[in-house]
Amino acid sequence: MTAPDKTPAPALRLEGIVKTFPGVRALDDVSFEVRHGEVHALLGENGAGKSTLMKVLAGMYQPDEGRIFIEERPVTMRSPLEAKARGVVLIHQELSLAEEMSVAENIYLGELPRRSFGRVDWKTLYANAQAILDRLKCGFGPKDRVGSLSIANRQMVEIARALTVDAKAVVFDEPTASLTDAEKVVLFDIINDLKARGVGIVYISHRMDEIFTLADRISVLRDGAHRGTLIAAETDEDEVIQLMIGRKLDLSRHEREAANLGAVALRVEGLSCGSLFEDVSFEVSEGEVLGFYGLVGAGRTEIAETLFGLRQPTAGSIRIGDETVSVTSPADAIARGISLVPESRKEQGLVLGMNCRDNITLPQVGDLTSGPFVSDGAEVAIFDQYRDLLKIKTPSWRQAVGNLSGGNQQKIVIGKWLAMRPRILIVDEPTRGIDVGSKSEIHALIRDLAKSGYAVIVISSEMPEVLHVSDRIVAMYHGRITRTFDVDEVTEDNLVAAISGIGQDKVA
């Protein structure tokens, strides 16, 4: 990865971009450029302003202040369409394809070649599409239905779409989130190919290894401001991370207090669910935090869902306390003292249109009755208790949850499940998409819960988080447990190795 030897003109340059939303300055005087033939990585924590900047680049948002230049000519881009016409293309994280249409039609969506009477010129369409697919070395044809393609191939279609115009800059937003390793290699080849053709690439990702493989330069955003641009070859992960979080990465671990351990609360043996995860065994005791670490798709969430009665295991046993149980539904799981704080708060955790109090009491509303009616007093009491405990900021319990910030929403979900006073608490990605302050509060809370006798399982994709809260860590790779660590035997290297399947044979 050598940086381009002489400095070519920027393909795309942003100058002093400001974008405010009511109450938030999402982008504060951000300047950023990507040169021809360069991969410029864009980094930042959730909420740092990456996606706003990306939307400004792609014409989805108009900046309040600042100017955009393409090849040093000032431009305004009022829509993604206009941005594309000027050579700036965004490859979405959420694919924007019409599944029932053919690959070629999707590539040329909105620009189907026409013949007389508004007919589609299929010959030209397929020929052009085939040419682009050939360039990308895709294993599918222009006539295939997009709905029948794998996720990776669909992404190829998105990329192919970018090649229909004379792209000057292509923005990739977390392109590898759902790709297998082999598919990643293909993607990287394509990116390098684009680069060789002089296209400027903006690459947004959380994954350090990818960034250091691909990027020439790395720009970091924090709190809506540009914190610096580093040359990839001259920096390292620590420096980047420090820039991202504004301090050194805290890989500290809490002091283990083994004396606190109580009885084994949950013991899972040989649990499998089809191909999602296989032969999973672990146990967690009262007073202990068990961390589950692995890549997205390793099967961690599916294990949680199985324990919570949402999936039917195909083999294995679950013991809660001294009793072997089969959990058939979430209601059943709740009755057995299991709580699950799910991965996606908006889709799985909250009824956004409902108020804060009702969301917190939802799982137990049937028990908060006086006579046939819900007891207002009991509900408000529970709400008050957890608002104070979790420091939830809301003007009143009547506020609809949808109006709260991400961090407060997450606290509502956690509060909802703490209020059930479970024996076993499972938290899936407890701090995803919330600010640093709330993050450490939630971490402290998880430790406190363990101290007061809960058995806690924390699923996380963030290494500092698992290290910070866990007593023991289960590493997963492709649906299997590769290794279980005590937290003091973990090093960064052996943990990363365990979740990437390296040395799996030795461990097994």
Added chain:
Amino acid sequence: MAQRFKTSPLGWLARNPIWGFIVLIFIFFSFANPYFFAIQNFQNILVQTSTIGLIALGMTLVMINGNIDLSVGAVVALAASLCIDIQGWAVFASWGNWAILPGVAAALTAGVALGALNGLIVWKTGVDAFIVTLGAMLGVRGLVFVYTKEQSFFAMNFSFSDFGSSNLGPLPTLAVIFLICAVAVHFLLARTVHGRNSYAVGGNRSAAVNAGIRVGPHMLVNFMIVGFFAALAGVTLSSQMGAATPNLGTNYELWVITSVVLGGTKLNGGSGDIVGTMGGVLAIGILRNGMNLMQVPAFYVLVILGMILIAVLLLDKQLNRKGKEEIRL
């Protein structure tokens, strides 16, 4: 699109199960009833299905867009009433058979205009098409009653009703009209830019918007098309009956949506085609015809239809299940 179906006939049938069902009931009725398998009867089936079929063509477009039109039944009644009433106006008395023309023109214009109104409201207000056309279903029916003063109109010009029972070569004229329209809409949907973009609008609206496809005009045009076909169905129906009653077309939206869904078009939009819709329309037509020939009371047909519709949904659900691993929500 057509290229996609160049696979085996079995694969084709798997994507269009309704045609398999048609073959089954066709064989069944052929053996069960001596009058079923006859050219004359096939012509009957085509004529009988043409009314619902015409509307279903337009409805397919609207549903592929992710919308729905519940007002088609009322539009049928309005078009039929306009057509019969206007051709009898004294102004046109000297026009002879040409007097039919302004009637038909007025009916079709009204259909297109009401479709445009529905489409415009859906586009500009952002109110769901279900609510917009539910209102129109009530309102347009009210319009019919107000306009007709709750009276039926009868065609004084016999050549109008003769037209409804005439033949064009070997086929009934109405059947020919229906088939021509089906081919035209198939062409529109499968071959033109408007048709292809309609899939995009229904399948992934934000993708369509980002690609610069103007969502609103596409919906507007498709609503106008379904309005046109509902009006055309009203005209052909009144020509068959030689009359128009204000209650004409009641429940047609139900039959039409049933046929379109049977044909594999999804309510959420983005998928479906005319081949499927023709299958759905014919399946219902053959069922009604066959059961009628076997003297099954019309009541049972209603029950059986309802059950078939639900059975198709169940089957669809069953086929799309991912098996044991699936999360149970």
Added chain:
Amino acid sequence: MAQTRLESARMPGAEDPAGRRGEKGGGMAGKRLKAVTGVLARQGILVAFALFLIGFALGSDRFLSADNIFSVIRASAIIGVMALGVTVVVIGGNLDLSVGSMLSFSTVLVVDLHDKIGPGPAILVTVLATLCLGAVNGVLVGVARLNSLIVTLGMLSAIQGLTLIYSGGKNVDIANPDGTWFSLFGRGYIADIPTPIVIFGLAAIVLHVAMAYTPFGRRIYATGGNPTAAVFSGIRRSRVVFSTYLISAFTVAIAAVILGSRVMGSQNNVGQGYELQVLAGVILGGTSLLGGSGTIWKTVIGVLILGFIQNGLLLLGFQYYVQWLVTWVVIILAVWLDIAAKRGRLLSPIA
């Protein structure tokens, strides 16, 4: 429904919590306009109701007489009772288009059985039979998770056929309308108030209390608002949806008893088109067809608005069917205002 997809697609993710509305910075005038439209949208249904009442009262001096008001509410009771049940279904996130033909079925059944097995047993059998139909809806939508629009459309057809099969296509009536206590429900009075009004009122209160103040109601709102989150909260979604259809069927049975008693006879298609009027009332009451929001008492108001519009237009000398035209406009305006207030602009941003 496609509309929602667009909305959610445009909804920015967690990273920009403030980008929710895409507001163009408006000055004071804009703010005031927004406040006005806000009030209009939130209480729009009441404002419209008041305007209609004032308009009709100015146009006809009979309109506001006690007699007239009673007769309007009484006439609205049948649709009203059904609308209460359908509101519950809609809050739970589904639709019920089968209530009209279910009403035909139940009315024919109760009237026909009246002379055969007596009023009491007739009512009992009718209620049970109607609940069975509701249970079929409930199993198909709640347990099998089929699309409620299509299922209830299919049931509309099937129940129509069932009614005709039962009656053999003939109309039914009660031989001696004056000699039966069955007349109480449609023609009688309780404490000087017409029985249909009493029943409507009681049903509204019971359902309002159930929806607003019981765990059961809370679960229905949660299920309609976010079915996935409801399941993750341990709510048995299938049961909840199933029970909403039972409630809807039960209200249809009540409506059938009122209707049968008032007419003392029934045609096979007596309920045809009722599903529209019912849904119109529910929508006017501000219940979102997306589920999770709405209240019973606002449905009552929605139904009464329809009733008063109908009555007022008749008193002003319009033809009966003009009310359908007015309903058309009112429904679309009501929903439009609601949506417009939520998105902060009158016209939709669709290109």
